[in-house]
Amino acid sequence: MTAMSTRGFARLASGAAGTNFGYLDEQTKRMIRRAILKAVAIPGYQVPFASREMPMPYGWGTGGVQVTAAVLGPADVLKVIDQGSDDTTNAVSIRQFFARTSGIATTTSTAAASVIQTRHRIPEHRLKEGQVLVYQVPIPEPLRFLEPRETETRRMHALSEYGLMHVKLYEDIARHGHIATTYAYPVQVAGRYVMDPSPTPKFDNPKMDDCPALQLFGAGRERRIYAVPPYTRVRSLEFEDHPFTVQRFDRPCALCGAADTYLDEVVTDDRGGRIFVCSDTDHCEERRAAGHRGEAA
Amino acid sequence: MALAAAALAPGFRDPVPDAQGTFRAVMEALARPGSLQRLATLPAVPEPLPPELAAIALALADHEAPLWLDVRLAAAPAVVDWLRFHSGAPVVADPASAAFALIADPAACPPLEAFARGTPDYPDRSATLVLAVAELTTAHGLILEGPGIRGRALLGAAPLPNDFAQRLERNRAGFPLGVDHLLVASGRVAGLPRTTRILGVA
Numbered sequence: 430m431t432a433m434s435t436r437g438f439a440r441l442a443s444g445a446a447g448t449n450f451g452y453l454d455e456q457t458k459r460m461i462r463r464a465i466l467k468a469v470a471i472p473g474y475q476v477p478f479a480s481r482e483m484p485m486p487y488g489w490g491t492g493g494v495q496v497t498a499a500v501l502g503p504a505d506v507l508k509v510i511d512q513g514s515d516d517t518t519n520a521v522s523i524r525q526f527f528a529r530t531s532g533i534a535t536t537t538s539t540a541a542a543s544v545i546q547t548r549h550r551i552p553e554h555r556l557k558e559g560q561v562l563v564y565q566v567p568i569p570e571p572l573r574f575l576e577p578r579e580t581e582t583r584r585m586h587a588l589s590e591y592g593l594m595h596v597k598l599y600e601d602i603a604r605h606g607h608i609a610t611t612y613a614y615p616v617q618v619a620g621r622y623v624m625d626p627s628p629t630p631k632f633d634n635p636k637m638d639d640c641p642a643l644q645l646f647g648a649g650r651e652r653r654i655y656a657v658p659p660y661t662r663v664r665s666l667e668f669e670d671h672p673f674t675v676q677r678f679d680r681p682c683a684l685c686g687a688a689d690t691y692l693d694e695v696v697t698d699d700r701g702g703r704i705f706v707c708s709d710t711d712h713c714e715e716r717r718a719a720g721h722r723g724e725a726a
Numbered sequence: 727m728a729l730a731a732a733a734l735a736p737g738f739r740d741p742v743p744d745a746q747g748t749f750r751a752v753m754e755a756l757a758r759p760g761s762l763q764r765l766a767t768l769p770a771v772p773e774p775l776p777p778e779l780a781a782i783a784l785a786l787a788d789h790e791a792p793l794w795l796d797v798r799l800a801a802a803p804a805v806v807d808w809l810r811f812h813s814g815a816p817v818v819a820d821p822a823s824a825a826f827a828l829i830a831d832p833a834a835c836p837p838l839e840a841f842a843r844g845t846p847d848y849p850d851r852s853a854t855l856v857l858a859v860a861e862l863t864t865a866h867g868l869i870l871e872g873p874g875i876r877g878r879a880l881l882g883a884a885p886l887p888n889d890f891a892q893r894l895e896r897n898r899a900g901f902p903l904g905v906d907h908l909l910v911a912s913g914r915v916a917g918l919p920r921t922t923r924i925l926g927v928a
Binding site: 449450455456458459460462463464465466467468469470471472474476477499500501502503558559583584586587588619621622641643656657658659660661662 | 741742743745746747749750752753754756757758785786787788790791825846847848849850852854872873874875876901902906919920921
């Protein structure tokens with residue numbers, strides 16, 4: 430699956446000299462741009478858009494790619510991450526796709542990027558004003574697993590009828606003694622719409638709140654775009670007696686020694702050896718370049 | 727003959743980057759109310775169409791996104807022809823069916839209730855009003871608060887309807903329904919999305 434998809438991807442991208450800047454045609458870009466503007470004006474609300482076929486399968490970030498393609502200009506510097514990493518197949522493919530179809534500069538540095546497309550992580554490095562963070566979203570509707578009918582979820586959003594969401598979190602507490610949801614943890618944006626932050630670990634939820642960067646979300650298969658403007662309140666749902674908390678790790682990163690980052694488990698041998706390292710590879714490399722060392726480095 | 731010549735006058739010099747740059751400025755303006763964003767490339771336009779309105783129409787309007795023109799613009803056939811030719815957008819007489827309203831005489835802007843404000847299920851099906859003002863400043867004016875604003879911001883524009891602040895407050899009170907505003911002058915654009923609160927004047 431992986432090899433087949435990336436081959437097709439590379440073939441199309443390499444023959445892309447004849448495509449428009451950023452691959453999409455101008456009419457499609459205008460349609461997506463109009464959806465983005467309304468998404469920014471109505472924070473957390475899911476704007477329907479006419480998602481296009483992209484030269485990659487659904488599930489590989491077609492929503493994020495379309496949003497990025499509509500936003501990018503010749504002066505932009507693009508970073509793409511997949512679970513925090515700049516060098517996985519998905520991240521490399523999307524970065525090359527835009528380098529070839531628009532000729533723009535790419536980077537792995539969070540600070541140097543003007544547009545960052547992400548699958549399921551928010552960089553550890555604090556984002557700044559003027560940056561745009563584009564999320565790839567598989568299922569944009571936070572109420573979908575509770576109510577399968579789109580007509581109903583749309584009505585629930587219209588009426589701010591979010592009791593069901595709290596019931597779901599309460600069932601977590603009843604069953605596990607605590608809220609067991611660890612990713613795609615629902616948030617309320619600017620005190621109104623409940624939104625799926627995409628399957629980021631809930632560790633990243635606090636970074637969405639009062640963020641200086643503009644956050645855009647694209648769901649290709651589900652055909653929705655939504656947004657969180659800069660400096661906007663993003664509150665994770667919680668109960669008074671069960672406040673929202675993030676994951677804590679009981680050890681620092683084995684490579685850079687950071688104690689405040691989200692860690693991935695990496696199996697190092699076939700005898701059960703494992704280390705925990707920063708999921709954000711750029712952040713980890715920057716720290717090591719600055720002289721920080723973990724126990725495995 | 728004059729009309730045909732006007733219709734053939736060029737739009738954006740380089741349509742792909744010019745449309746992108748214009749969109750990006752508008753996106754930043756709506757994402758950061760109280761900031762002024764530069765519209766880098768403005769097309770040559772037939773009188774009395776302000777070039778900033780023209781740039782936004784070319785960047786964002788098309789056959790799926792109709793334009794409504796205020797009385798001053800609608801009275802100029804050269805403007806209507808130019809916009810139709812370059813954007814491909816229908817120019818509608820009923821403000822309620824417009825995606826973008828181009829307003830060259832902002833003091834005479836119709837009440838916001840005349841425009842589409844969306845529905846409870848689809849609040850995005852609402853108009854964006856683009857007002858060409860003479861002055862646009864962040865040194866004084868309305869005191870703004872809300873999403874996109876760090877603390878508070880100022881935005882001053884003139885001329886505007888006398889009850890503009892009250893209109894904005896009424897608009898915000900109807901959230902998530904409402905219209906969104908763009909104000910343009912001298913190659914700059916400012917955004918006032920429906921989420922922005924007006925706290926007073928400074």
